[in-house]
Amino acid sequence: MKLQISSQLAVFAVLELYARREEQLSVAEIASKYEVSPHHLAKVMNVLGRSGLVRSVRGAGGGYQFAGNARRTTLLDIVELFENAGPAARNDEELAERTGEGRALLQVMKEIDDIARSTLGSITIATMKRLVAQHEVPGKTASALGAGRG
Amino acid sequence: MGDFEGAKKRMHEDLPTSSAAQGPHRTGSPGLHIRPATRADLDQVIALDEEVTNIAKPDYWRSLLDRRPGPEQFFLVATEAGASAARILGFMLGEIRAWEFGSEPCGWVYTLSVREDARLHGIGQALFDAMSDEFRKAGVSKVRTMVGRDSRLHMLFFRALGMMAGPYIELEKEL
Numbered sequence: 118m119k120l121q122i123s124s125q126l127a128v129f130a131v132l133e134l135y136a137r138r139e140e141q142l143s144v145a146e147i148a149s150k151y152e153v154s155p156h157h158l159a160k161v162m163n164v165l166g167r168s169g170l171v172r173s174v175r176g177a178g179g180g181y182q183f184a185g186n187a188r189r190t191t192l193l194d195i196v197e198l199f200e201n202a203g204p205a206a207r208n209d210e211e212l213a214e215r216t217g218e219g220r221a222l223l224q225v226m227k228e229i230d231d232i233a234r235s236t237l238g239s240i241t242i243a244t245m246k247r248l249v250a251q252h253e254v255p256g257k258t259a260s261a262l263g264a265g266r267g
Numbered sequence: 268m269g270d271f272e273g274a275k276k277r278m279h280e281d282l283p284t285s286s287a288a289q290g291p292h293r294t295g296s297p298g299l300h301i302r303p304a305t306r307a308d309l310d311q312v313i314a315l316d317e318e319v320t321n322i323a324k325p326d327y328w329r330s331l332l333d334r335r336p337g338p339e340q341f342f343l344v345a346t347e348a349g350a351s352a353a354r355i356l357g358f359m360l361g362e363i364r365a366w367e368f369g370s371e372p373c374g375w376v377y378t379l380s381v382r383e384d385a386r387l388h389g390i391g392q393a394l395f396d397a398m399s400d401e402f403r404k405a406g407v408s409k410v411r412t413m414v415g416r417d418s419r420l421h422m423l424f425f426r427a428l429g430m431m432a433g434p435y436i437e438l439e440k441e442l
Contacts (some may be wrong), residue, residue, distance in 0.1 A: 188427075231416060236432065239422035247429065 119234040126153055126161045131195055132249060134171055134183035135242050141180035144174055164198050167224040185242065193237035230255065270411040292343075292397035294357055299390065301397040304342040304358060306332050310353040312344070319380045331360075339363035341401045345381075345390045357381035359394040369437060374402030379421070391424055413437060
């Protein structure tokens with residue numbers, strides 16, 4: 118399973134805002150850390166804002182703040198704001214169900230989808246933050262989203 | 268794994284179903300007490316399990332607590348400290364299994380129950396920490412469990428403790 122760029126940006130932004138939840142961060146600030154397009158990130162932040170996971174603070178020094186429940190919000194909750202994850206995403210069911218081969222292949226693909234969905238749905242923002250801490254390399258900044266620029 | 272056999276022997280001596288067999292575990296919460304289960308806990312364990320699972324299994328729990336536990340089996344209960352020590356808030360079962368599915372010895376957590384009115388107070392984590400201590404003392408360095416994909420509560424709990432997917436996938440077939 119590969120997450121769409123918007124989903125990745127959303128996860129990164131939420132994690133950053135949760136890690137620095139006493140602050141208000143601008144789109145430019147978050148985009149700079151992850152070396153991604155501020156334009157693309159701004160659209161993502163709008164969606165996150167409508168979902169209630171983040172709130173925008175207007176005025177001088179304004180920006181975004183984390184507004185969700187980090188122990189209850191999972192990666193799946195974020196990803197599903199931008200794409201269908203798991204069985205709901207299978208648009209090939211009609212074609213697949215015409216033959217035995219198609220139905221067998223569909224069963225295998227659904228197994229993969231179920232596992233992916235379960236994994237995303239079991240990792241909260243708080244859990245993810247602890248996981249991030251295990252992966253952080255001192256002095257190194259994120260730069261993995263080059264494909265998301267522009 | 269050199270310490271494993273010695274640890275097994277040591278634990279066998281330590282593990283009658285008596286609360287005096289092992290000392291209580293230190294917990295992060297001063298109001299919480301973790302100790303091995305005893306026969307006197309049976310009625311509360313049966314009732315709590317039925318409350319959580321909606322299935323009464325008195326014979327199962329009686330058989331577990333009536334027999335002397337194996338040297339690699341652990342049945343821990345959490346109670347309040349002090350005057351309310353008799354009231355069980357939760358319990359956890361674990362066991363060290365070796366060489367099944369080609370796996371080196373590792374600890375398995377296979378039951379966890381916490382009273383609904385006592386949740387979100389760190390009882391599950393305290394039980395897990397105590398169980399992990401037992402596994403470490405027995406010479407194993409890995410703990411595993413199995414969680415239903417739809418069991419959101421258990422899945423979130425074990426994930427929050429840092430557990431990740433392991434190298435095995437459970438397979439099954441209708442017979």
